[in-house]
Amino acid sequence: MSRFLxxxxxxxxxxxxxxxxNNPEKFFVKLTSKTISELKSDRKELTNLDESCFPELKNEINELKTKKILQGVGLLIIDGKSFLDFSKDEITKIYEIICNILGTLYIQNINSEKIVEIKDEGKSMTLGGRYHQTKEGGSYHTDSPHWTKVPDLVGMLCINQAKKGGISKFVSAYTIHNQLLKEQNDGLKTLYEKFHFDKRGExxxxxxxxxxxxxxxxKNDKLYCRFLSNYIIAGHQIQNYPLSKLQETALQSLEEISKNKNNVLSYDLKANDMAFFDNHRILHGRTEFEDYEDENRKRYFLRTWIKFE
Structure with a gap:
C-alpha cells in the first residue's frame, strides 16, 4: 500500500x-481577441496542426495551463463563442492544436486512436460497454482507470449538445478524500489497496x-485517484475474487460522496466549448441524456487524453 494521506x-x-x-472565473475563459485574430489571419495553417504557427495561442494556452490546471482548480473551460467565425472542421483543428500545446496525445484504445468520438452507440455499461459509448449518466469516474498508465489531462470538444440532459459534472478527489478521512478512516485505507479493473475488452x-x-x-505530496465503479465490480467478477464487505462499503461511500449535489460542479457544455481537466484529481460524469432523431443533431463530443511532457 502506498503512503496514506x-x-x-x-x-x-x-x-x-x-x-x-459562483466563481466561474476560476475555470471559464474566453480567448483573447489577439489570439482569435491570429487564428483568423493564419487559418490556412490550421490544417498543418503546427502550434509554432500560432505563438499567441501557444502563449495563452500555456499560461492558462499553469493558472487554471496546474496551480488552479484543475479545470479549464474555453468558451465556444470564441470560435463563431470558424467552421466545424477548423474548430476541430484548433482543438487538436490546443491539445498538442498542453502535452502529448495518448492512445485511447487498441485501435490506436488518439481522438475518440463520444456518442451514444446503443451500448450499456452493464453489458460491457464503455461509458463514452452510452447515453447513461451518474457514473463519476476518472478516465482510463483500466490502463496501467493513465493520462494527466482529459480534453473534450462539444460539437453537438443533446436534446435533453448530458450536463457535465465535476467533483474534486480531494473533497471526496477529506470526507472519507473524517467519516470512514478504515474504509479510506482500503481504497489505497489494489482492486481489479475490467479492461472492457481492451x-x-x-x-x-x-x-x-x-x-x-x-506520492510526491499529490493525491492520485483512479475510479470507475462498474469496472471494479466487473473486474472482480472476471477474476472470481469477490469484494470484501469493507471494500464494498468503501466503494459505495466514495460513489455516494461523489454524487452528493453539494460536492458537484455542474456545467452544460455548449457547441464549440472545450473542456480540459486534471484526470488525477477530478472525477467527472454527466446526466443521462436524450438525443434528437436527426443524426446530424445527436449529442457528439470529441475526447482526447493528454500526457504532460
Whole structure:
C-alpha cells in the first residue's frame, strides 16, 4: 500500500464543491481577441496542426495551463463563442492544436486512436460497454482507470449538445478524500489497496482481462485517484475474487460522496466549448441524456487524453 494521506486538505484550489459555480472565473475563459485574430489571419495553417504557427495561442494556452490546471482548480473551460467565425472542421483543428500545446496525445484504445468520438452507440455499461459509448449518466469516474498508465489531462470538444440532459459534472478527489478521512478512516485505507479493473475488452491475446491497481495513491505530496465503479465490480467478477464487505462499503461511500449535489460542479457544455481537466484529481460524469432523431443533431463530443511532457 502506498503512503496514506492522513491530513485534511484546505487548499481551495484542491478542495472545492458546488459553490465553485459562483466563481466561474476560476475555470471559464474566453480567448483573447489577439489570439482569435491570429487564428483568423493564419487559418490556412490550421490544417498543418503546427502550434509554432500560432505563438499567441501557444502563449495563452500555456499560461492558462499553469493558472487554471496546474496551480488552479484543475479545470479549464474555453468558451465556444470564441470560435463563431470558424467552421466545424477548423474548430476541430484548433482543438487538436490546443491539445498538442498542453502535452502529448495518448492512445485511447487498441485501435490506436488518439481522438475518440463520444456518442451514444446503443451500448450499456452493464453489458460491457464503455461509458463514452452510452447515453447513461451518474457514473463519476476518472478516465482510463483500466490502463496501467493513465493520462494527466482529459480534453473534450462539444460539437453537438443533446436534446435533453448530458450536463457535465465535476467533483474534486480531494473533497471526496477529506470526507472519507473524517467519516470512514478504515474504509479510506482500503481504497489505497489494489482492486481489479475490467479492461472492457481492451486487451491483447494472452493478456490479462483486468489490471490490479489502487483507487487512491499519495506520492510526491499529490493525491492520485483512479475510479470507475462498474469496472471494479466487473473486474472482480472476471477474476472470481469477490469484494470484501469493507471494500464494498468503501466503494459505495466514495460513489455516494461523489454524487452528493453539494460536492458537484455542474456545467452544460455548449457547441464549440472545450473542456480540459486534471484526470488525477477530478472525477467527472454527466446526466443521462436524450438525443434528437436527426443524426446530424445527436449529442457528439470529441475526447482526447493528454500526457504532460
Amino acid at each position: 492522513q491530513e485534511i486538505i484546505t487548499d481551495e484550489n484542491l478542495v472545492w464543491n458546488k459553490s465553485l459555480e 486487451f491483447k491475446i494472452n493478456e490479462s482481462q483486468t489490471i490490479f491497481e489502487p483507487v487512491f495513491v499519495f
